[in-house]
Amino acid sequence: MNGPLLHVVATILTILVVASVAGFVLARRAGDEKARATIHNLNARTRSWWVMVAVLGGAIWAGATTTILLFALLSFTALREFWTLTPARRGDQLALFLSFFVVLPIHFALLLDGWYGLASIFIPVYAFLILPALTTLSGDAKDFLARSAKVQWGLMLCVYSVSHAPALLLLDTGTPSSLLLVYLIVVVQLSDVFQYVWGKLIGKRRFAPGISPSKTLEGLIGGGLTAIAIGVLLHGLTPFSPLEAAGVSAVIVTAGFFGGFVLSAIKRDLGAKDWGYVIEGHGGVLDRVDSLTFAAPLFFHITRYFWTV
Amino acid sequence: MTALIRRVLILLVRFLVGARADWRGCAPSTAQRIYFANHGSHLDTVAVMAALPWPVRRLTHPVAARDYWGRNAVLRWIAETGLRAVLIDRKPVRGEDPLGPAAAVLERGRSILIFPEGTRGSGEEMGPFRGGLHRIAARFPEVELIPVHLDNLQRILPKGSLLIVPITCTARFGAPIRLEEGEDRGAFLRRARQSVLDLVA
Numbered sequence: 001m002n003g004p005l006l007h008v009v010a011t012i013l014t015i016l017v018v019a020s021v022a023g024f025v026l027a028r029r030a031g032d033e034k035a036r037a038t039i040h041n042l043n044a045r046t047r048s049w050w051v052m053v054a055v056l057g058g059a060i061w062a063g064a065t066t067t068i069l070l071f072a073l074l075s076f077t078a079l080r081e082f083w084t085l086t087p088a089r090r091g092d093q094l095a096l097f098l099s100f101f102v103v104l105p106i107h108f109a110l111l112l113d114g115w116y117g118l119a120s121i122f123i124p125v126y127a128f129l130i131l132p133a134l135t136t137l138s139g140d141a142k143d144f145l146a147r148s149a150k151v152q153w154g155l156m157l158c159v160y161s162v163s164h165a166p167a168l169l170l171l172d173t174g175t176p177s178s179l180l181l182v183y184l185i186v187v188v189q190l191s192d193v194f195q196y197v198w199g200k201l202i203g204k205r206r207f208a209p210g211i212s213p214s215k216t217l218e219g220l221i222g223g224g225l226t227a228i229a230i231g232v233l234l235h236g237l238t239p240f241s242p243l244e245a246a247g248v249s250a251v252i253v254t255a256g257f258f259g260g261f262v263l264s265a266i267k268r269d270l271g272a273k274d275w276g277y278v279i280e281g282h283g284g285v286l287d288r289v290d291s292l293t294f295a296a297p298l299f300f301h302i303t304r305y306f307w308t309v
Numbered sequence: 310m311t312a313l314i315r316r317v318l319i320l321l322v323r324f325l326v327g328a329r330a331d332w333r334g335c336a337p338s339t340a341q342r343i344y345f346a347n348h349g350s351h352l353d354t355v356a357v358m359a360a361l362p363w364p365v366r367r368l369t370h371p372v373a374a375r376d377y378w379g380r381n382a383v384l385r386w387i388a389e390t391g392l393r394a395v396l397i398d399r400k401p402v403r404g405e406d407p408l409g410p411a412a413a414v415l416e417r418g419r420s421i422l423i424f425p426e427g428t429r430g431s432g433e434e435m436g437p438f439r440g441g442l443h444r445i446a447a448r449f450p451e452v453e454l455i456p457v458h459l460d461n462l463q464r465i466l467p468k469g470s471l472l473i474v475p476i477t478c479t480a481r482f483g484a485p486i487r488l489e490e491g492e493d494r495g496a497f498l499r500r501a502r503q504s505v506l507d508l509v510a
Contacts, residue, residue, distance in 0.1 A: 076475075080327065084476040090467055097472035276477070277329065 004236030019046045044281030064169040071166040072108040078158035081276040081284040091140030095131040103127045123160045164296035173307045179237040187231045188295045191253045195223030212264040224253045239307045252295045259294030318391045319359045327477030328359035334484030344455045348424040349462025360480035371422040372411045408441045438498040446488040453485035458508035481508040
């Protein structure tokens, strides 16, 4: 294990241990009902973090194939959550079946194969043209434009965007590509965690109550700055200089904000609080990867354009 | 070997339809029960079975239509061996109780799962309940009747489609009901149907 990675692993484990111990102590002290509910949710989140760190860390450690397959499974679950909440008509059955069982597997197979050129256009060109074309065969024109957009948006968010995270493994920047993935995920997720922490500690001004009621301006700024600082500290995982790492982290954090907002806006539009239930305390997979949907493609393209050999 | 295949079957169903259990009105229990659910697609039997925890599942026998599940050797094997189903004739010989095989299972102290609509409704609307549930309730008054509502099944596998869309199906288990003293057949069946409808979202 190289130096910076050892630091990351040690730090993550330390944070989890501290969070678990703090949660245990707080749970004993919690007085009223509301505080107890908050602590209960906090502890559920921490427990889930242990599992997520173990699963993702294990997959990355096992290698590129395992990591890509894990993300394929996450995409599948995210897409299931998307379509469980999003209404569809009988005429969309074929397009949805193909989204899950043909488009998603082909896209990830292209990544496994390392065929970047086709992987980058397969969904946004071919799937986007073919699926609406096949839907016309059902003869149902009601809400056709909106229905096609939903099919496309579902694939774009849950499959195409998210897949840019494991696609980092295809990049040759002169440093181990798995560390780029670790870097992206640590900065994105810690940005979310610290937004939550700062928001709970000093949050006052609601940022966008109509979209995401719990997000505050103080949380956004505090969480964003903390995540950028962590991004600078971890520059050793990447080919970036400390200053470059600050810039790249700022992009990741900003994109992550908007990923979270856009997914929240869709959730509100569909009248749901959480996307799913598979991750205790967090909701669904889509609740956890929402910031990644926007941050991963940007991070991928910046790194690929400026730093690949 | 059979146990392994059963396990794989349940995992496959959970992967395909989520099959999440939501215990609204009662807790999972190995006590003898009669589960009755709305009928959404051919997947409903497997969806409820996959949602039940293993200790409950192994004591529960779904009641399934022979004209579908007995159609060929594979389906029949999945039903009888994989799901421990009892197959019944929906159009029985005159004078015979179509639910006879289900009653026999209850006599042995096991639980059953039945679909009182008898046939899959065409739309979103749940059909009226047939009399079988009332006959069973009258014959086994001491057994709890648990309403079960399955959502999304029509979207996962609509009638006439062969294509599965693997969205999440949630099985909601409601509070037990019983046949009241002096309650007539129609009133009981309407109340039972309403107890399933009350579980919608």
